[in-house]
Amino acid sequence: MKYLPISLLILALATATAFAYDPSPLQDICVATNDPNSGVFVNGKFCKDPKQASADDFLFMGLRNPGNTANPLGSKVTQAFVDQFPGLNTLGISMARLDFAPGGLNPPHTHPRGTEVLVVVEGMLLVGFVTSNQLNNTLFTKVLYKGDVFVFPIGLIHFQLNTGNTNALAFAGLSSQNPGVITIANAVFGAKLPISTDVLTKAFQVDKKEVDYLQAQFWYDNN
Ligand SMILES: *[C@@H]1O[C@H](CO)[C@@H](O)[C@H](O)[C@H]1NC(C)=O
Numbered sequence: 001m002k003y004l005p006i007s008l009l010i011l012a013l014a015t016a017t018a019f020a021y022d023p024s025p026l027q028d029i030c031v032a033t034n035d036p037n038s039g040v041f042v043n044g045k046f047c048k049d050p051k052q053a054s055a056d057d058f059l060f061m062g063l064r065n066p067g068n069t070a071n072p073l074g075s076k077v078t079q080a081f082v083d084q085f086p087g088l089n090t091l092g093i094s095m096a097r098l099d100f101a102p103g104g105l106n107p108p109h110t111h112p113r114g115t116e117v118l119v120v121v122e123g124m125l126l127v128g129f130v131t132s133n134q135l136n137n138t139l140f141t142k143v144l145y146k147g148d149v150f151v152f153p154i155g156l157i158h159f160q161l162n163t164g165n166t167n168a169l170a171f172a173g174l175s176s177q178n179p180g181v182i183t184i185a186n187a188v189f190g191a192k193l194p195i196s197t198d199v200l201t202k203a204f205q206v207d208k209k210e211v212d213y214l215q216a217q218f219w220y221d222n223n
Helices: 004-019 184-189 197-204 208-216
Strands: 075-080 094-100 105-110 116-122 124-130 139-145 149-152 157-161 168-174
Touching: 075 105, 094 105, 105 184, 116 124, 116 139, 124 149, 124 168, 139 149, 184 208, 197 208
Parallel strands: none
Antiparallel strands: 075 094, 094 168, 105 157, 116 149, 116 168, 124 139, 124 157
16 A cells, blocks of 8 residues: 555656657758757747846737738738747747738638637638548638637638628637748749649649649739
């Protein structure tokens, strides 16, 4: 009996170890280097000396003003990610402001490192996400009105379209300091260097002519 608490403690520690895992990546790529002078980030950002931190580090005023929607998509996403808002470093959270002209689109994209929860503050939005191949690429879609909240699960392709006659405004919270954005069309047809036509003709079941056309477009990044 005397040894029972110790056994339980050992079991608890073993269980804790079993649940331990590597920290999630906080950036797209982080190739190991043996030369510390050529290294830049260690899965995120360096930290300021805490004694040098102030309230200003935890304030971001960049979402005060509407984003400029006079662009080919009619939408603008203003990010409050760790790059813009250093106080978010290590906190696993970020925000964005989304402005839409009538008809404005935030085109199909994914956040590889973050779930997104979005609230409509003005106007209306048609939103949706598509599940992975395992769940048969099923579309989950809704029309949102002022005050409505929708969640886009981590990694899934999603979009927002202003189907109203007025401007629309939404704010989003994301579950990473650096959720990342991959705009599907930009990544696939606007890649630098261009992806081989042989890959894209087969993948999209179109002719070289269509692929050439798509690759020749300017893929505006509304972020
Ligand atoms: C996906 O499609 C397959 C084949 O039609 C079906 O058997 C399966 O139940 C579907 N799964 C879901 C989650 O809808």
